[in-house]
Amino acid sequence: MSKTYGVGIAGLGTVGxxxxxxxxNFKTHSQKTANINVIKIAVKNLRKKRxxxxxxxxxxxxxxxxxTNDNIDILIELIGGSKGIAYKVVKKALQNNxxxxxxxKALLAVHGNELSKIAEQNNVCLNYEAAIAGGIPIVKAVRxxxxxxxxxxxxxxxxxxxxxxxxKMENNAGDxxxxxxxxxxxxxxxxxxxxxxxxIDAAHKITLxxxxxxxxxxxxxxxxxxxxxxxxxxxxVFAKELGYSIKLLSVASKKLSKIEQRVHPCFVKxxxxxxxxxxxxxxxxxxxxxxxxNIFEGPGAGAGPTGASVMSDLMDIIRGTYNxxxxxxxxxxxxxxxxxxxxxxxxxxxxxxxxxxxxxxxKISKALSKRKISIESIIQKxxxxxxxxxxxxxxxxxxxSSLLSSIKQIKRLxxxxxxxxxxxxxxxx
Amino acid sequence: MSKTYGVGIAGLGTVGxxxxxxxxNFKTHSQKTANINVIKIAVKNLRKKRxxxxxxxxxxxxxxxxxTNDNIDILIELIGGSKGIAYKVVKKALQNNxxxxxxxKALLAVHGNELSKIAEQNNVCLNYEAAIAGGIPIVKAVRxxxxxxxxxxxxxxxxxxxxxxxxKMENNAGDxxxxxxxxxxxxxxxxxxxxxxxxIDAAHKITLxxxxxxxxxxxxxxxxxxxxxxxxxxxxVFAKELGYSIKLLSVASKKLSKIEQRVHPCFVKxxxxxxxxxxxxxxxxxxxxxxxxNIFEGPGAGAGPTGASVMSDLMDIIRGTYNxxxxxxxxxxxxxxxxxxxxxxxxxxxxxxxxxxxxxxxKISKALSKRKISIESIIQKxxxxxxxxxxxxxxxxxxxSSLLSSIKQIKRLxxxxxxxxxxxxxxxx
Numbered sequence: 001m002s003k004t005y006g007v008g009i010a011g012l013g014t015v016g017x018x019x020x021x022x023x024x025n026f027k028t029h030s031q032k033t034a035n036i037n038v039i040k041i042a043v044k045n046l047r048k049k050r051x052x053x054x055x056x057x058x059x060x061x062x063x064x065x066x067x068t069n070d071n072i073d074i075l076i077e078l079i080g081g082s083k084g085i086a087y088k089v090v091k092k093a094l095q096n097n098x099x100x101x102x103x104x105k106a107l108l109a110v111h112g113n114e115l116s117k118i119a120e121q122n123n124v125c126l127n128y129e130a131a132i133a134g135g136i137p138i139v140k141a142v143r144x145x146x147x148x149x150x151x152x153x154x155x156x157x158x159x160x161x162x163x164x165x166x167x168k169m170e171n172n173a174g175d176x177x178x179x180x181x182x183x184x185x186x187x188x189x190x191x192x193x194x195x196x197x198x199x200i201d202a203a204h205k206i207t208l209x210x211x212x213x214x215x216x217x218x219x220x221x222x223x224x225x226x227x228x229x230x231x232x233x234x235x236x237v238f239a240k241e242l243g244y245s246i247k248l249l250s251v252a253s254k255k256l257s258k259i260e261q262r263v264h265p266c267f268v269k270x271x272x273x274x275x276x277x278x279x280x281x282x283x284x285x286x287x288x289x290x291x292x293x294n295i296f297e298g299p300g301a302g303a304g305p306t307g308a309s310v311m312s313d314l315m316d317i318i319r320g321t322y323n324x325x326x327x328x329x330x331x332x333x334x335x336x337x338x339x340x341x342x343x344x345x346x347x348x349x350x351x352x353x354x355x356x357x358x359x360x361x362x363k364i365s366k367a368l369s370k371r372k373i374s375i376e377s378i379i380q381k382x383x384x385x386x387x388x389x390x391x392x393x394x395x396x397x398x399x400x401s402s403l404l405s406s407i408k409q410i411k412r413l414x415x416x417x418x419x420x421x422x423x424x425x426x427x428x429x
Numbered sequence: 430m431s432k433t434y435g436v437g438i439a440g441l442g443t444v445g446x447x448x449x450x451x452x453x454n455f456k457t458h459s460q461k462t463a464n465i466n467v468i469k470i471a472v473k474n475l476r477k478k479r480x481x482x483x484x485x486x487x488x489x490x491x492x493x494x495x496x497t498n499d500n501i502d503i504l505i506e507l508i509g510g511s512k513g514i515a516y517k518v519v520k521k522a523l524q525n526n527x528x529x530x531x532x533x534k535a536l537l538a539v540h541g542n543e544l545s546k547i548a549e550q551n552n553v554c555l556n557y558e559a560a561i562a563g564g565i566p567i568v569k570a571v572r573x574x575x576x577x578x579x580x581x582x583x584x585x586x587x588x589x590x591x592x593x594x595x596x597k598m599e600n601n602a603g604d605x606x607x608x609x610x611x612x613x614x615x616x617x618x619x620x621x622x623x624x625x626x627x628x629i630d631a632a633h634k635i636t637l638x639x640x641x642x643x644x645x646x647x648x649x650x651x652x653x654x655x656x657x658x659x660x661x662x663x664x665x666v667f668a669k670e671l672g673y674s675i676k677l678l679s680v681a682s683k684k685l686s687k688i689e690q691r692v693h694p695c696f697v698k699x700x701x702x703x704x705x706x707x708x709x710x711x712x713x714x715x716x717x718x719x720x721x722x723n724i725f726e727g728p729g730a731g732a733g734p735t736g737a738s739v740m741s742d743l744m745d746i747i748r749g750t751y752n753x754x755x756x757x758x759x760x761x762x763x764x765x766x767x768x769x770x771x772x773x774x775x776x777x778x779x780x781x782x783x784x785x786x787x788x789x790x791x792k793i794s795k796a797l798s799k800r801k802i803s804i805e806s807i808i809q810k811x812x813x814x815x816x817x818x819x820x821x822x823x824x825x826x827x828x829x830s831s832l833l834s835s836i837k838q839i840k841r842l843x844x845x846x847x848x849x850x851x852x853x854x855x856x857x858x
Binding site for chain 1: 451454563564565570574575577578579720722723724726727733737740741745748749750751752
């Protein structure tokens with residue numbers, strides 16, 4: 001006899017529709033022949049026009065009922081958001097011994113410790129492959145295998161919207177706003193793109209990856225976040241001239257028991273693997289001490305990829321695979337120090353708009369050398385502002401706090417316009 | 430109480446040593462705290478010098494005893510080879526209800542159907558992550574997730590030795606033999622490199638991937654195999670001029686229920702993802718109808734990567750994850766037609782050495798047009814043989830049998846030297 005699983009789905013947007021389509025094509029997998037019954041689908045608005053026919057679907061507006069319905073073994077939460085009903089229904093379902101599958105990175109980044117504790121205590125699954133990098137099976141790879149290999153760095157491109165915008169800016173040298181508008185028209189950016197372009201979405205994801213890679217609690221607040229809104233087309237021109245591309249990089253690393261968790265625009269060498277990841281594609285690179293480097297690349301969003309990842313999570317539950325939600329048990333999770341960005345060191349790209357007259361460069365150099373910041377290369381170009389020049393400096397590696405002090409001093413120079421821009425450089429990728 | 434697993438290891442070469450090192454660093458994984466006891470390690474020669482100290486290891490020369498030892502729950506076979514003791518001990522262990530982990534692609538490519546049948550009947554695991562693409566978790570990804578998504582093509586670079594040799598030939602325009610010698614000195618090629626350079630090793634791997642991707646029996650005999658020994662430095666020069674790189678490509682695809690399984694040198698566009706995979710690195714690209722394209726890239730060999738994959742297989746057994754060895758049960762495996770290479774169609778690179786005199790090109794063109802083979806581009810270069818020219822043609826897509834007929838006719842031309850070379854082109858990667 002094949003076992004039957006009752007499934008409740010909360011939310012019927014892109015991911016929900018993608019998953020339902022996948023479920024139709026479901027072919028039986030692994031050792032058990034399983035029947036999957038969709039018991040209830042909770043939506044906000046029963047009359048909303050949708051991409052699929054809802055006539056025969058068991059819709060309800062009572063989302064919380066999914067957490068208490070005895071026929072539901074597995075709750076699939078596809079509403080999104082760290083607060084409100086998504087949080088409530090997931091928590092309640094776990095408390096009622098239901099397995100949970102979610103695509104909700106915000107929820108897990110904020111409430112991951114609490115929710116994984118409940119799942120662990122009740123011995124139910126909390127799976128979230130669709131929450132990170134869409135169709136790339138990175139949660140499974142890291143949580144089940146790669147975390148055994150002493151990962152020292154996991155990084156990548158985790159937000160397709162930002163990567164699409166940056167790629168277009170690089171190729172056409174377009175301005176941020178125009179490119180964003182275009183991306184919105186083409187469906188590569190949300191109408192409200194705040195979470196994406198400010199790096200928050202990517203930060204949710206790297207926070208979770210950091211937790212499962214390094215056996216540490218989820219700590220979203222400690223993740224440094226800087227978005228892409230200040231990058232302009234000239235940055236791309238200068239970057240290219242210096243042999244770099246600009247990417248919104250998400251990084252989690254571990255050195256001597258200290259953790260880095262950060263999301264920010266970053267200069268990466270044009271020849272690096274990560275520079276070659278273009279448009280809406282996501283990529284994750286896992287560096288460990290045993291294997292070396294594993295690269296995963298694929299679509300990070302869309303109904304197909306995310307639906308497939310939800311399906312994969314469901315198959316794991318049916319197959320009887322149990323993983324601690326965050327890789328190891330609560331007890332074994334280590335509280336490691338997450339470093340402040342001020343205490344990290346990078347080489348930097350520094351772009352200073354200054355009056356085009358003698359002596360300016362000497363003053364800037366002095367401000368830098370005072371804090372022992374040495375310069376690797378300099379480009380000077382006429383600015384679009386007349387009588388001004390753009391001075392582009394690449395520094396050697398220096399602590400961020402030192403750089404910030406120097407910048408403060410440089411900004412005070414009468415010849416320098418108030419905007420002094422810096423972008424971190426990752427040279428070792 | 431934590432469960433204890435008795436492990437027997439057959440073979441203590443590179444993979445075995447790598448795995449033992451991993452085991453030392455073992456940290457407990459997943460829901461269970463498990464003890465892993467190495468009961469016996471079978472070696473051929475007790476006195477052989479090894480990279481690790483064997484003093485405290487439970488060595489034996491009686492390999493078959495591992496299959497009957499009651500304290501052994503899991504046999505890890507790392508001997509290699511499709512015949513002889515590796516086959517015998519794996520079969521016996523499965524028959525005795527022991528789980529088996531193996532890195533032996535040759536064994537599975539030849540005996541995979543028989544062995545997976547025994548494993549399935551006895552409800553024991555037969556895991557082989559280390560057999561394909563070293564440290565890349567591709568077996569797990571395809572067997573557990575991606576095969577659900579209607580894969581239509583899985584391809585990649587599955588032999589690090591060949592990729593290393595081809596990369597060096599491309600970069601230094603060196604000759605095959607010199608580069609091979611150099612690769613052997615540096616440890617990137619075996620002393621007997623036959624299985625690698627003739628494409629047999631890659632064919633073992635793509636045969637297995639084809640089986641788990643398409644739910645078909647393992648059929649190694651049906652895999653078309655051509656090695657890299659005939660590629661010379663001039664091919665790379667011409668390829669580059671035409672915008673291509675040359676890779677030993679392994680391809681399994683499914684179109685209208687017909688399967689392709691093939692390994693051969695291949696022109697791939699310089700801009701393609703696969704052209705950028707260099708040196709000893711492996712890469713696998715999975716194309717499916719739901720996600721689109723997933724790329725996996727990492728080291729394909731070495732003690733670390735393969736040891737880590739064996740470890741991952743072991744963790745899956747301890748975690749209680751059961752998969753059918755070939756993805757689906759025997760009953761559900763479909764017998765699909767595997768196409769002969771003659772019946773497939775490609776664009777081709779054609780290299781003809783011919784006397785440098787008027788009328789030759791006309792005769793060649795005639796031989797091609799007779800079989801409706803149209804030409805996309807032509808390059809003519811002086812040959813290193815005086816009074817001869819190298820004529821390089823890129824054809825449009827044509828059936829291989831037609832091309833072979835034309836080549837036969839071209840070879841008969843008195844102006845043409847006997848060697849007419851062709852290399853298949855994959856334009857759509």
